[in-house]
Amino acid sequence: MVTGSAREVGLGYAFARQLAAEGLNLILVDVLDEELTSRVTELRTEFGVDVRAVPCDMADTNAIEQIEQAAGGVDIDVLVCNHMFTPADTPEILDMPLEMHRRMIDINARGYTDLIHRFGNRMRARGRGSIIIVSSGVGLTSSPFTGAYGANKAFQIGLGEALWFELLGTGVDVLVMVGGLMNTQGDMFDSYPQWLISEPHAVVRRVFKAVGRKHMLVPSLPNRLFLLAQTRLMSRRRAVVSIGRFQAKGLGKSD
Ligand SMILES: NC(=O)c1ccc[n+]([C@@H]2O[C@H](COP(=O)([O-])OP(=O)(O)OC[C@H]3O[C@@H](n4cnc5c(N)ncnc54)[C@H](OP(=O)(O)O)[C@@H]3O)[C@@H](O)[C@H]2O)c1
Numbered sequence: 001m002v003t004g005s006a007r008e009v010g011l012g013y014a015f016a017r018q019l020a021a022e023g024l025n026l027i028l029v030d031v032l033d034e035e036l037t038s039r040v041t042e043l044r045t046e047f048g049v050d051v052r053a054v055p056c057d058m059a060d061t062n063a064i065e066q067i068e069q070a071a072g073g074v075d076i077d078v079l080v081c082n083h084m085f086t087p088a089d090t091p092e093i094l095d096m097p098l099e100m101h102r103r104m105i106d107i108n109a110r111g112y113t114d115l116i117h118r119f120g121n122r123m124r125a126r127g128r129g130s131i132i133i134v135s136s137g138v139g140l141t142s143s144p145f146t147g148a149y150g151a152n153k154a155f156q157i158g159l160g161e162a163l164w165f166e167l168l169g170t171g172v173d174v175l176v177m178v179g180g181l182m183n184t185q186g187d188m189f190d191s192y193p194q195w196l197i198s199e200p201h202a203v204v205r206r207v208f209k210a211v212g213r214k215h216m217l218v219p220s221l222p223n224r225l226f227l228l229a230q231t232r233l234m235s236r237r238r239a240v241v242s243i244g245r246f247q248a249k250g251l252g253k254s255d
Pocket residue numbers: 003004005006007009010011012029030031032056057058059081082083084085107134135136137178179180181182183184185
């Protein structure tokens with residue numbers, strides 16, 4: 001099961017394609033109904049696997065029931081929590097409407113918790129399964145101008161690392177992916193240093209190699225170095241200031 005897998009250029013679809021190439025049947029979850037239908041057709045045609053689509057809004061507290069119903073009792077061996085929502089115009093924390101903050105928490109924090117709780121419990125009962133939690137480097141460092149997103153991503157990291165430890169020896173693997181910039185957002189990252197941007201298919205290959213071996217993966221070397229500097233070499237305060245400036249430049253917020 002891969003959530004947030006409807007966009008052709010997105011990381012979720014890259015996960016889905018590599019799983020389908022291995023012959024796994026899939027359940028794709030996303031809010032984008034039409035795109036989801038196209039991805040399902042592509043995967044069925046190219047790889048001959050069984051693919052089910054669950055168009056739903058993860059902000060909805062009933063989404064987990066919709067997903068469960070669509071799964072129809074099928075055992076989920078691999079759960080990739082990948083969907084995310086953040087407003088494209090990157091408002092500052094106090095400028096973003098409270099309703100938007102709440103929606104983000106529902107999608108990015110509660111949505112991940114619902115999926116992990118429901119399917120993680122089944123995996124533990126079977127003694128088998130893998131859970132991949134797609135978070136971001138901004139969850140480790142904080143991120144002015146995408147502050148709510150960074151806070152949501154920090155939630156995912158905290159939940160995922162603890163889950164990894166609690167499930168040791170149960171047969172269920174947990175991997176927290178701490179992603180850096182990836183080529184999934186059109187020209188949105190054009191003002192960032194291009195050496196920091198990874199290709200989603202390469203990221204997915206590294207993630208699958210790390211499942212069962214690592215508890216956390218930063219899938220690209222440039223991002224590992226970037227995070228090393230931010231989290232180990234600088235004080236926390238200095239790191240926030242440096243990322244704030246980096247983000248201001250990258251997102252065109254500088255004066
Ligand atoms: N791209 C990067 O540089 C980067 C860096 C670090 C980490 N990540 C993480 O990697 C993952 C994938 O990123 P991406 O860039 O490939 O993302 P994406 O394709 O923009 O988003 C993932 C999918 O989730 C869908 N979605 C949004 N709100 C939803 C909702 N309420 N219910 C269900 N689905 C919803 C999106 O639909 P819409 O397009 O309609 O929103 C989209 O199809 C995310 O968790 C992201 O935080 C990405």
